[in-house]
Amino acid sequence: MTGRQLITDAQNTWCPCCGNFTIQHTLKAVLSDMERAGTSLDEVVLVTGIGCHAKMADYLNINSFYAIHGRALPVATGIKLANKKLTVICCVGDGDAYAEGLDHLIFAAKRNIDITVLVHNNRVYGLTTGQYTPTSPLGFRGRSTPAGTAEFPINPLELMLASGATYIARGYTRKMDQLKQLIAGGIGHKGFACIDILQICATFFNMTEYYNAHIYDLPADDKSDFLVACTKAREWDYNSEKPIALGLFYRQVFPTFEDRVVREPVQKPDRKAVISAFLGAQQ
């Protein structure tokens, strides 16, 4: 299929000014570029969790697996293992990836499975109407924590570095061109790519002014130094009043999980003969 209509007929139900629109249009632009460059979109799969972000599966006219909350990553891992030729992209929320499915995120990074994860990090639960998430700042007043949270946010970039991800970036929904480059770079990277996308929630946690006042762009220099990346990732801890770096933090090339575990070429033994031989040896 070429030149396909990339948006489905499904009715869009995101709130006006939601950051998800930016991510959708950015992803659409990246897919169009891929198609122009010769990639068949028949070989692209989108996997989502559950949350506002996940409606992307209904809205984009590509192969999709609309999974369950927190579990997009093991599904995506299975898809990549099933067919290494597929380009597998995950759209997940911050509650999805950093709370319910944190174990899967760490293990996907640890394995360096060649998938690209876009974390729609609005730092609040939107679809369940406004509770804190793992990246909400200390003291965040949500509907489950009316007196303010009593816990610090986690720093997902630091976590991804510690876990073994080989492409780590932070984007922002108000900087679409940069976001497009980061997503395209993640898809092009052979290995586990995690892009934490600061996304405003127009209804429950609108951080637009704060982000606009604190962001700056990382220089386009060498990104292979782990310690430099760690220091940079720790500059802003998702809580304190610090400059917020945007761009690519770390990139390194390592063997991928699917190449290590799936034998090539796939051997097709005569199973009947193999089973008979096994049974014969047990006599």
Place this chain on the structure above:
Amino acid sequence: MREQEVSILVGGKAGDGINSAGAVVAQFLNHLGYAPYLYFDYPSLIRGGHNFAIIRGAQKAIGVHRDPVDFVLALNRETVTRHQERFHKNTVIVFNEDTVHADGQGVPVSRILSEEKAPAVMGNSAVIGAFAKAAGIPWDTVHAVFSAHMPKGVDLNLRVARRAYDHVMTVLPIPRLGNRRLSLITGNEAIGLGMVAGGMSFYVSYPMTPSSSLLHFLAENAGRFGITVIHPENEIAVMLMALGLAYGGQRTAVGTSGGGFCLMTEGLSLAGMAEIPVVLLVSQRTGPSTGLPTYTAQSDLHFILHAGQGEFPRFVVAPGDAQDAYLWSAVAMNIAWKFQIPAFILADKTLSEGVYGIDPSGIPAIRVDEPLSWDGTEPYRRYADTPAGISPLTFPGTHGAVVKMNSYAHDESGITTEEAGAVRQMSDKRARKSAGLAAEMETCETVRTNGVPGNGTAIACWGSAKGVCFEVAEEIGLRAVQPVVLSPFPKVQLTYALEGATRLVVVEENATGQFAALLRLHGIAPDATILRYDGRPFSPDALLPRLREVIA
């Protein structure tokens, strides 16, 4: 010694290699023309504790041990003191005389090992060699079994065994029978072979007794079977990874026990809603919770039949022995893909880790059925509504197809919907798959029977209790029935099998009578239940008195 059969107990502490020693003894019986069965009893620890195996050989294929034993191979003193009630007046005790004092055939194990410069781990070979002589097993048989079944150090093991063989006397010769040699495999191996025969390409599992030995078996043999084996971070990932693999077109199975299956239930419900084929081995152990990790139970029947939110078709098969397990594991793979549903192989510790003799020339022929595929003539809709409720499959990467799976209620193209008509339409579609599955099962032999078919008293059992119930029914002339398929419930075939029965006794290994309740739900009223729930499987010797009590 019972006529035309023999029972041998091998005991020692964990780490003594009791299971391997038992496997060698089972092969001796196999080579003598007996149909062997091995029951392995061990606590959940790595070193210490008491392990024992009971190896029984009979004239006909069996699936259960007997309590009295004719020979005891005692690697430690506890083996003699602990099993006194199993001994009869002619029981022969073969023992390591360094650690055990008993009447019988003592073997100077440490002296033999030091003279042969053999490592301590070969001490079992000395006791096995002495047993062979005491039982009148020809040296050629010992040589043949050691050569074929010892993974390494055959020559040294044989020298150690020979020294002990020459040290003792033949006291209770085991007569040779004329049966053909069988293949000795565990229930889990049979399940694995059936999955492979059924076209499995991926096996995904997180270790949990008593399913782990299937993970080990398939991982060890992945190359020769042409499969890939993955051990992910937890059972949640296991199930979801399997669903991703199936979406990508790979026939995938997962394996666990009850506790791990608890974590898989959200993925199971997803498989039901998104109509994704997946095969699950759930091997039961004693619960609730961590329970008795290495002991058996049949207490997850209702859990498996009802797990997962919402309503969706599922296939549940509970094989009774290795032969059943091989056939039905392959069938489960085909059924999962034909109907795009989860298919369960419900086993238990007794089946998973018991060793059964199967005739390799008699294993059923398996065909890998291709699922209904998209023909490309119309735009692809993953959930296209059809008369049978089964939508043609295709996989991402197929030219011209957009394949959309969805955990939400969805329309035919896989896009989320909350529209009442579409929700009802998809629910009806899934229900038609249930009906189709039930109709297909009517064409298979889903209920097994044994004993005297016309007898008015019938024993109903399921799963591994088949071994004990079929044997007891034959022994005292009752009728025995075992539905292999439990969902869809084989009402027609079971009713037929129970025709004319005036008294129905249910035997199962749980405390609440779960199978009896299932029968009642389907209009079949048991008159009595015989339950065991201490982690140990019934032997005929334990079951018979209780059976006589309820049918008196």
